[in-house]
Amino acid sequence: MSGAFLGMPAFPANAAHAVQDSQLRYNLRKATHTIRGKRAAVVGELPDWAELRAAAAAIKDEALRDLDTHLLTLEAAVTDAGGHVHWAADAEEANRIVTDLVKATGETSVVKVKSMATQEIGLNEALAAQGITAYETDLAELIVQLGDDWPSHILVPAIHRNRSEIREVFLSKMAEWGRPAPDGLTDEPRALAEAARLHLREKFLSAKVAVSGANFMVAETGTLVVLESEGNGRMCLTLPETLISVVGIEKVVPSWRDLEVFLQLLPRSSTGERMNPYTSTWTGSAEGQEFHLVLLDNGRTKVLADEVGRQALRCIRCSACLNVCPVYERAGGHSYGSVYPGPIGAILTPQLRGMGSELDRSLPYASSLCGACYDVCPVAIDIPEVLVHLRAKARHSPAERAGMRAAGWVLDKSVRLAKAQRLGSRFRRLAPKRLPGPLAGWTDTRDIPEIPAESFRDWWKKTDGGRR
Amino acid sequence: MRVALFITCVNDTLFPGTGRAVVSLLRRLGCEVEFPAAQTCCGQMHVNTGYQDEGVRLARHFLDVFGDYDAVVAPSGSCAAMVREQYPRLARAAAAGPRHAPVGGGPRPPGGSSAFSRAAAEMAPKVYDLSEFLVDVLGVTDVGAYFPHRVTYHPTCHSLRGLHLGDRPARLLAQVRGLELLPLPGAEECCGFGGTFAVKNPAISAAMCGDKVRGVLDTGAEVLCAADNSCLMHIGGALKRQRAGVRVMHLAEILAATEVQA
Structure with missing residues (x-):
């Protein structure tokens, strides 16, 4: 994944820093609670939501089970329709393919449709290293790009910014990238959107090459599908002469019929809308246009091999789990050190990147296992189950391992537990108010309970369950 | 019907009063419980922290201790959810093969994974959180309790989203x-306890707890009630540190309270 996050500290340290930013806390709380409420309202309207959700999970599971077959069907269909299909095993290969394709056109800039796959592989940085500028055209991605910032949310990457901060970014940075922000720009949403519209229009009208991802790929016809809300995607997908789409291999669905389910689930789960505003579909090359599809693995087949973890590949990037997550709301997206933040990021990133770094090992623990994410997931990914599964695979510190082993030893036999309890009760007056080491995290903000004079089991034994 | 009390290791060690309340409440309702003395812990802390081997050992022990009972009642939504939801999963994982194959590739240890799977599947429908047992098995909502105080109820995540307790606790409290x-x-939001989450991510845990505490104080309640003492230990620990003057009480203790005691 993108090198920008390498060497970042572990999640608890990042989160401890972020949680003290009162502006960030306010922005995130307001934004996530607003989307959360909208989602709940439109999901509640559908009497068959549970059935849709089950159908979506089943369709994705089936697609993943025969992924090899569906991808070959897709490749044949795209090729028949005049498109070119490229296979990329990892980020480096995908970046090289895209860079070579852009270079072959002789262009030095591309316009981009919002895409998680290209963020994941760090495409913009790879293109820049070869002298090619990538212009983000999604409003929130534009804000992030102009602000030299990182996305902090899958759907709303600038969720950590409020409108006055966005105004600042537009005023100070837009001119460097093209048409400057108008004089007297206010922080009214309309005014900010208009400034972005004028700035981006120049890009759309002059671009010769566009880069996109896709929400879905329909194997039977070789059709790609992009859902977006601003119309920028439609501009990028139709105006330029060359279109390059980088898409994760798990985005394939077998047939058009399957889309019916997802086109209901996705808008309601992500933006809280009943219907998606701009849904673009295309099959191969249109006349006078060249189309390239780069199929990206980058760790996905490894995830697919894990029987429990593979359900993460059902994800349709709706962000509903981020918007309900109490940890995400307080830690912010940057704490996760990945383009995939929040609960889904906590299970996807360690699987895609592996758990070699301290940061990636800490991600499966970035959850209280409250289960709100699983409840709202439109494809029924049991995120808590995968988190616990990944925790079992993570390397633990020797001190923690020793402590947990000791606790396990005590709990193995009731006589040992009873002895430990009596020892605690005898010396209960000596219990410290503040605990040492990692347990200080508890007593910094909370009192510890008083140890009782007698455990329940001793009371039961002494009184025959209260009968004496 | 043979009913066993699974006290849970946290209640046994730190909150024996909750256990005594469960016993006296159930006895008042005509239900005698047994306390299998060999019981220890459901294994949730180990499993949820990533120590599956220890967790599986404790799960097998639990199933050995409680397997012969017709019903197992626990005053903890979280531990009941562990047994009901996670044991079958642990059994599946164990059936898929030991994570660490025996040295030399020898046979699997006795008491194999199929026995574990069977025992876990048989146990799942027999384990109840206290409020489920009262409402669904004993069929009561008025337990004859008297508690003249302002109370607010935190539903706790595993009771709410794991066991789907729904309005059972509220129906019980409404009759007191x-x-x-x-x-x-913001009742449905996590309080930030999350077991070892509270020490592994103390800053976020404390921030979540802070918001929960504010919600509790906003109600003007004298008592915060829940079906899980681990969450109450967390929220109550913060209330106490802040000298907030709000007590925390397990649901069982409120339901056990009577006019005689008051």
Whole structure:
């Protein structure tokens, strides 16, 4: 994944820093609670939501089970329709393919449709290293790009910014990238959107090459599908002469019929809308246009091999789990050190990147296992189950391992537990108010309970369950 | 019907009063419980922290201890959810093969994974959180309790989203004479305990707890009630540190309270 996050500290340290930013806390709380409420309202309207959700999970599971077959069907269909299909095993290969394709056109800039796959592989940085500028055209991605910032949310990457901060970014940075922000720009949403519209229009009208991802790929016809809300995607997908789409291999669905389910689930789960505003579909090359599809693995087949973890590949990037997550709301997206933040990021990133770094090992623990994410997931990914599964695979510190082993030893036999309890009760007056080491995290903000004079089991034994 | 009390290791060690309340409440309702003395812990802390081997050992022990009972009652939504939801999963994982194959590739240890799977599947429908047992098995909502105080109820995540307790606790509290039940703002949000999450991510845990505490104080309640003492230990620990003057009480203790005691 993108090198920008390498060497970042572990999640608890990042989160401890972020949680003290009162502006960030306010922005995130307001934004996530607003989307959360909208989602709940439109999901509640559908009497068959549970059935849709089950159908979506089943369709994705089936697609993943025969992924090899569906991808070959897709490749044949795209090729028949005049498109070119490229296979990329990892980020480096995908970046090289895209860079070579852009270079072959002789262009030095591309316009981009919002895409998680290209963020994941760090495409913009790879293109820049070869002298090619990538212009983000999604409003929130534009804000992030102009602000030299990182996305902090899958759907709303600038969720950590409020409108006055966005105004600042537009005023100070837009001119460097093209048409400057108008004089007297206010922080009214309309005014900010208009400034972005004028700035981006120049890009759309002059671009010769566009880069996109896709929400879905329909194997039977070789059709790609992009859902977006601003119309920028439609501009990028139709105006330029060359279109390059980088898409994760798990985005394939077998047939058009399957889309019916997802086109209901996705808008309601992500933006809280009943219907998606701009849904673009295309099959191969249109006349006078060249189309390239780069199929990206980058760790996905490894995830697919894990029987429990593979359900993460059902994800349709709706962000509903981020918007309900109490940890995400307080830690912010940057704490996760990945383009995939929040609960889904906590299970996807360690699987895609592996758990070699301290940061990636800490991600499966970035959850209280409250289960709100699983409840709202439109494809029924049991995120808590995968988190616990990944925790079992993570390397633990020797001190923690020793402590947990000791606790396990005590709990193995009731006589040992009873002895430990009596020892605690005898010396209960000596219990410290503040605990040492990692347990200080508890007593910094909370009192510890008083140890009782007698455990329940001793009371039961002494009184025959209260009968004496 | 043979009913066993699974006290849970946290209640046994730190909150014996909750266990005594469960016993006296159930006895008042004509239900005698047995306390299998060999019981220890459901294994949730180990499993949820990533120590599956220890967790599986404790799960097998639990199934050995409680397997012969017709019903197992626990005053903890979280531990009941562990047994009901996670044991079958642990059994599946164990059936898929030991994570660490025996040295030399020898046979699997006795008491194999199929026995574990069977025992876990048989146990799942027999384990109840206290409020489920009262409402669904004993069929009561009025347990004859008297508790003349302003109370707010935190539903706790595993009770709410794991066991789907729904309004059972609220229906029980509604029948308690003298009790005024005040709605808790943001009730469905996690309090930030999350077991070892509270020490592994203390800053976020404390921030979540802070918001929960504010919600509790906004109600004007004298008592915060829940079906899980681990969450209450966390929220109560913060209330106490802040000298907030709000007590925390397990649901069982409120339901066990009577006019005689008051």
